[in-house]
Amino acid sequence: MNCSLKLISAFSPCKRFPLDKVIAGCLWWAIFLLFSGCQSSPDKTYRIGFSQRTLADNWRKSMLVSMKQELAFNPEIEFVVKDAEGQSDKQVKQIQELIDQQVDLLIISPNAAQPVTPIAERAYQLGIPVIIVDRRTASDQYTAYVGADNVEVGRTAGQYANSLLKGRGKLVEIGESPGSSADIDRQRGFAEILNAHPALQLVKKLDGDWDKRSFTNELTGLIKSNPDIQLIFAQNDRTALKAYDVCRRLGVDRRIQIIGVDGLPGKNEGIDLVDRGMLTATVLYPTGGKEAIRTAVAILKKQSFQRENRLPITLIDSSNVGIMKLQNQKVIEQQADIEKQNQNIETLTRTYASQKNTLYLTLVSLLIVLLLGTWALYLFRTKQVAYLKLARQNELLEKQNEEIRAQKNQIEVISQQARVATEEKLRFYSYISHEFNTPLSLILIPTEDLMAKKAVGTHELRSSLSLVQKNAYRLLRLVDQMLDLRKTDAGKQQLHASEQDLIGFVRDIVADFGRKAEKSRIDLQLITTLSALPVWFDTEKLDKVLFNLMSNAFKYTPKGGIIHLRIDTIDQQVRIQVIDNGEGMTPQELEHAFDLFYSGMPTYNLSKGIGLALSMEFIQLHRGDISVTSEKGHGTVFTITLPLGSEHLLASERSSATSRHQSFVETEDARELDSLPLQPTRHTGTIVVVEDNDDLRTFLMNRLGAEFDIIAETNAEQGWERILETIPDLILTDIMLPGMNGMQLTQRIKTDWRTSHIPVIMLTAKRQMEQRIEGTRAGADVYITKPFDTTFLLETLRTTLANRRKQQQRFGSDVLPQSENRQERKFLNELTALIETHIGDPAFGVEKLSREMGLSRVQLYRKVQALLDKNVMDVLSEIRLKKAKQLLLETTKNVAEIAQETGFSSPTYFTTFFKQHIGKTPSEYRRNQISA
CATH class of the missing domain: 3.40.50.2300 (Response regulator)
Known part of the structure; x- marks a missing residue:
C-alpha cells in the first residue's frame, strides 16, 4: 500500500509519464492482488482410482464409506470410484479408463481373479502403484494387498462347526460366485477342518446366487432329501439369511444351525441376525477400507508401508454379540462426532477464508478508491471547462428536443383531428349526394315523361308539375341550408334582430303547418297564456330554427299523434318548447343531436343533421340556448331560451326590418297525389x-x-x-x-x-x-x-x-331439372325427394306436400309456378308418369302392380290417365318400346 502511494505521488501531470497510464498499471496490480488473495481452497495433489467389483451389497458399501471417512483427513487427494456392477469385462474397461486418466495410485477389488489379473499387471508395469483389496488376483505383481485371510475364515467356520456338532454330523456349504478367490480360499480352509474330523460329512457344496441363478430350490430339495442335515455354512451373511428363510419355510429353522461370514453392523446384517437368533454365528470379515487408504497415502507420500496387510478376523456368536453391538454403536457415535468436528473445522476454514478474502478485498478496494480519487481529481482539473461546455450544449439540445417533441405531439393531434374531420366530412357529403339525388330524381323523371309524351292530360300535367314544384322547393331548402352552413364555418353569419311580437310570429308558423297536421290527423296546438310578447330576434333565422324543429317533429310523429308548441317566460327569458310524442331518440343519438358530422347514426338524415346544427348556431347568435330531452318510444322535447330586452345585442346586430322569411311547408294535396x-x-x-x-x-x-x-x-x-x-x-x-x-x-x-x-x-x-x-x-x-x-x-x-x-x-322441358341457383336447386331436390318418397301413396297430394315442405298451399303454388311455370298437381302427375314409364321398360311387373306402385287408385284409372298423356295404353307403350 505504501509503495502504491509513493508511486502515485511520484507522478503528476508535469512529469514525463502520463498519469492515466500509471493509474491503469496500478489498477491491474490491485486486481492481481485481489484474485491471488481470494485463492483459499487447496489444489488437489494426488488422484486415486478405485475399481470396486460392485456396490450392490452392504459390505462393499461399508468399505466405500470407511474409505471416504479416512480420506476426510487427506483433502488433497482426489478419489475416483468406478462400479463394475459384478461384471469382470466392465471392470477391466474401467481400470483401463483409470490408467488413461493417469491416476497416481490404483486400488482394485477384483470381481474374479483371472480376468482382472492382466490389466492389474499392466498398471503395475506402467509404474502405477496397485493395491489389491479383499480378493486377490492370480499374480503377485501388485504393490500391496489389504484384506483378511479367506483360508483362515474357512478354518474358523469349520472349527466352530466342529465345536457345535461335537465332531459328528452332516453339513451343507454355500459358496460365493464360482471362480472367485474368496470362494476358493474359504472352501479350502473349511475343507481342511472337515478332513481333520472324518465324522463331519459335507453333504454338498452349493454355489451362491450368481448369473441370475438361485440356490434356494436346490437347498430346499437337499434338506427334504436329507432330513438329518444339522448345519449350513454360508460364505456371506446375505446367503446365510436366504438359507434361514428356506429352513423357516420348511419348519427346520430351530434344528439346523447356520454360520455366516461378514459380521457387519446394521439391521438384517450379520451381527443383528446373530443377536436375533436367526444365525448361530458369523465370522467377522473386515472391509479394509481405512487400511487401504492409509496404505495408499503412505505409498504416495513415500512413507514406509507393509506389502501384505492381513486383517484380523473373529467369530461372533451369542457369547460376544452384545459386546460387538455395543462396540459398533460406540464406533458409530465416535464417527458421528468426528464428522461433526470435521464440519466445524470446514465451517471455521470457510469463515477464515471469507474473512481473509474480505480483508484482501477491503485493502484492494481502498487502493482502488485512492487511485480512482486521484484520477478523478486529475480529470476534474483538466476537463472542467470541457464539461461546462458540454453541459451547456446538452441543455440547449434538450430544449430543442423538448420543442421538437411538443411540435411532434401537436402535429399528431392536429393530424388525428384532421383525419377524423376528413372522414366525417366525406361521409357527410356522401349523404348530401343521396339527399340531393332523391328530389332531383323526382324532378327529372316526371319532366322526362312529360316531354316523351305527345299528348298529356290536364290531371296528369298538374300532378307531375306539383311533384316537380314540391321537390324543387325541397332542393332549394337543402341548398339554403348548405349556404348557411358555409357562412357559419367561415364566421360570416350575422344577426339582424328587431323587436317583434313572438306570439304572432310563432302563430303564423303553426298555421303554415295546419294542412299537413290535418292530413296526418296530428293534434297541432300553440299553448301560451300570453296574448303578445315583444322580443328582439332575427326573423329569418328564428323562422329556420322553428321550421326545422317542426319538420323533424312531423317526420318522426306517427299519424294521430300530438305536436304542441308552448311559450312562457322564466327569469327575464322567453322559453319556446316543441313537444311531440314521436319515436324519440336513443341515448347515443341524444348525446350527439346537435353534432354536424356525427357518425353514430345508422341512417343519416341530412335535414336533421344540418338543421339541428344550424339551429344551435342561430340560437347562440341570439345569446340564447337550445336543448333536447328525449326517450326512445316516448317522444321528444326541444327547448329554446332567448333573453328579453336588447342589452345583450351589439349595435350592429339591431335592425328595423320586421318582415318574416317565408318557408315552404311540404303539404300533400290529395288531388295532386292521387294515382x-x-x-x-x-x-x-x-x-x-x-x-x-x-x-x-x-x-x-x-x-x-x-x-x-x-x-x-x-x-x-x-x-x-x-x-x-x-x-x-x-x-x-x-x-x-x-x-x-x-x-x-x-x-x-x-x-x-x-x-x-x-x-x-x-x-x-x-x-x-x-x-x-x-x-x-x-x-x-x-x-x-x-x-x-x-x-x-x-x-x-x-x-x-x-x-x-x-x-x-x-325447367319445364324436363320434370324437375337442376338449377344453377343453389337455393333453387335445394328447393327442387327437396320437392323431388318428397314426391318420390310418397309416390306409392294415392292420398299424397298438394296439402300433404305443402306441409312436408313447411310452406302454405299458396306459397308452394307460387314457388313452383315461378320456377317451372306449372301447377303442383301437374308436377305430381308428371313424376308419377315418368316413374311408370321407367317400370314398364325396366321390369316385368304387370299394369296393376305398376299402378299400385306409382300411387294410382286403380289399374283402370292408371290406363286411362296414361293414354290421355302418352297417347298409348301402358301395354302398347311397353310393346312399341321393346320392339323398337
Missing part, C-alpha cells in the same frame, strides 16, 4: 316496391301500376313480410332504408329458398363502383342509380321477367 287514371290492361307480373320516400314510392306506383300489380312498403321489415305473403315475380328496393337496409333485405331474399328465385332490382343514389360491387355480391340482379330514366326502368323490368319466363320454360 293517375289507369287504362284497363293485363298485368304481366307482381312487383313489391320497397321505398321510404313517399313521393318516389307514389310515382313508381302510378308509373308501373298500368303494367304490373304493385305492392308498396316503406321499410324492409314490412317489405319482407309482404314478400313471404305474396311470393312476387320481382322486387324493386332502395338501399338507404330505415332499419334493415336494402343490402340486408337482398341477402335475406337470396339465402331463403322460399324467395331465392325472385329477381331483385336495386334503385339507389350510390354510384360508386365499390357500392355496385357490394350490391352485386348481396345478390342483386340489376343495379340502377338515381336519377333514372323511366323507360329504361320499364324495359329492365320487362326483360328480367321475360328471362325468368324463359327459365321456367327451360
Whole structure:
C-alpha cells in the first residue's frame, strides 16, 4: 500500500509519464492482488482410482464409506470410484479408463481373479502403484494387498462347526460366485477342518446366487432329501439369511444351525441376525477400507508401508454379540462426532477464508478508491471547462428536443383531428349526394315523361308539375341550408334582430303547418297564456330554427299523434318548447343531436343533421340556448331560451326590418297525389316496391301500376313480410332504408329458398363502383342509380321477367331439372325427394306436400309456378308418369302392380290417365318400346 502511494505521488501531470497510464498499471496490480488473495481452497495433489467389483451389497458399501471417512483427513487427494456392477469385462474397461486418466495410485477389488489379473499387471508395469483389496488376483505383481485371510475364515467356520456338532454330523456349504478367490480360499480352509474330523460329512457344496441363478430350490430339495442335515455354512451373511428363510419355510429353522461370514453392523446384517437368533454365528470379515487408504497415502507420500496387510478376523456368536453391538454403536457415535468436528473445522476454514478474502478485498478496494480519487481529481482539473461546455450544449439540445417533441405531439393531434374531420366530412357529403339525388330524381323523371309524351292530360300535367314544384322547393331548402352552413364555418353569419311580437310570429308558423297536421290527423296546438310578447330576434333565422324543429317533429310523429308548441317566460327569458310524442331518440343519438358530422347514426338524415346544427348556431347568435330531452318510444322535447330586452345585442346586430322569411311547408294535396287514371290492361307480373320516400314510392306506383300489380312498403321489415305473403315475380328496393337496409333485405331474399328465385332490382343514389360491387355480391340482379330514366326502368323490368319466363320454360322441358341457383336447386331436390318418397301413396297430394315442405298451399303454388311455370298437381302427375314409364321398360311387373306402385287408385284409372298423356295404353307403350 505504501509503495502504491509513493508511486502515485511520484507522478503528476508535469512529469514525463502520463498519469492515466500509471493509474491503469496500478489498477491491474490491485486486481492481481485481489484474485491471488481470494485463492483459499487447496489444489488437489494426488488422484486415486478405485475399481470396486460392485456396490450392490452392504459390505462393499461399508468399505466405500470407511474409505471416504479416512480420506476426510487427506483433502488433497482426489478419489475416483468406478462400479463394475459384478461384471469382470466392465471392470477391466474401467481400470483401463483409470490408467488413461493417469491416476497416481490404483486400488482394485477384483470381481474374479483371472480376468482382472492382466490389466492389474499392466498398471503395475506402467509404474502405477496397485493395491489389491479383499480378493486377490492370480499374480503377485501388485504393490500391496489389504484384506483378511479367506483360508483362515474357512478354518474358523469349520472349527466352530466342529465345536457345535461335537465332531459328528452332516453339513451343507454355500459358496460365493464360482471362480472367485474368496470362494476358493474359504472352501479350502473349511475343507481342511472337515478332513481333520472324518465324522463331519459335507453333504454338498452349493454355489451362491450368481448369473441370475438361485440356490434356494436346490437347498430346499437337499434338506427334504436329507432330513438329518444339522448345519449350513454360508460364505456371506446375505446367503446365510436366504438359507434361514428356506429352513423357516420348511419348519427346520430351530434344528439346523447356520454360520455366516461378514459380521457387519446394521439391521438384517450379520451381527443383528446373530443377536436375533436367526444365525448361530458369523465370522467377522473386515472391509479394509481405512487400511487401504492409509496404505495408499503412505505409498504416495513415500512413507514406509507393509506389502501384505492381513486383517484380523473373529467369530461372533451369542457369547460376544452384545459386546460387538455395543462396540459398533460406540464406533458409530465416535464417527458421528468426528464428522461433526470435521464440519466445524470446514465451517471455521470457510469463515477464515471469507474473512481473509474480505480483508484482501477491503485493502484492494481502498487502493482502488485512492487511485480512482486521484484520477478523478486529475480529470476534474483538466476537463472542467470541457464539461461546462458540454453541459451547456446538452441543455440547449434538450430544449430543442423538448420543442421538437411538443411540435411532434401537436402535429399528431392536429393530424388525428384532421383525419377524423376528413372522414366525417366525406361521409357527410356522401349523404348530401343521396339527399340531393332523391328530389332531383323526382324532378327529372316526371319532366322526362312529360316531354316523351305527345299528348298529356290536364290531371296528369298538374300532378307531375306539383311533384316537380314540391321537390324543387325541397332542393332549394337543402341548398339554403348548405349556404348557411358555409357562412357559419367561415364566421360570416350575422344577426339582424328587431323587436317583434313572438306570439304572432310563432302563430303564423303553426298555421303554415295546419294542412299537413290535418292530413296526418296530428293534434297541432300553440299553448301560451300570453296574448303578445315583444322580443328582439332575427326573423329569418328564428323562422329556420322553428321550421326545422317542426319538420323533424312531423317526420318522426306517427299519424294521430300530438305536436304542441308552448311559450312562457322564466327569469327575464322567453322559453319556446316543441313537444311531440314521436319515436324519440336513443341515448347515443341524444348525446350527439346537435353534432354536424356525427357518425353514430345508422341512417343519416341530412335535414336533421344540418338543421339541428344550424339551429344551435342561430340560437347562440341570439345569446340564447337550445336543448333536447328525449326517450326512445316516448317522444321528444326541444327547448329554446332567448333573453328579453336588447342589452345583450351589439349595435350592429339591431335592425328595423320586421318582415318574416317565408318557408315552404311540404303539404300533400290529395288531388295532386292521387294515382293517375289507369287504362284497363293485363298485368304481366307482381312487383313489391320497397321505398321510404313517399313521393318516389307514389310515382313508381302510378308509373308501373298500368303494367304490373304493385305492392308498396316503406321499410324492409314490412317489405319482407309482404314478400313471404305474396311470393312476387320481382322486387324493386332502395338501399338507404330505415332499419334493415336494402343490402340486408337482398341477402335475406337470396339465402331463403322460399324467395331465392325472385329477381331483385336495386334503385339507389350510390354510384360508386365499390357500392355496385357490394350490391352485386348481396345478390342483386340489376343495379340502377338515381336519377333514372323511366323507360329504361320499364324495359329492365320487362326483360328480367321475360328471362325468368324463359327459365321456367327451360325447367319445364324436363320434370324437375337442376338449377344453377343453389337455393333453387335445394328447393327442387327437396320437392323431388318428397314426391318420390310418397309416390306409392294415392292420398299424397298438394296439402300433404305443402306441409312436408313447411310452406302454405299458396306459397308452394307460387314457388313452383315461378320456377317451372306449372301447377303442383301437374308436377305430381308428371313424376308419377315418368316413374311408370321407367317400370314398364325396366321390369316385368304387370299394369296393376305398376299402378299400385306409382300411387294410382286403380289399374283402370292408371290406363286411362296414361293414354290421355302418352297417347298409348301402358301395354302398347311397353310393346312399341321393346320392339323398337
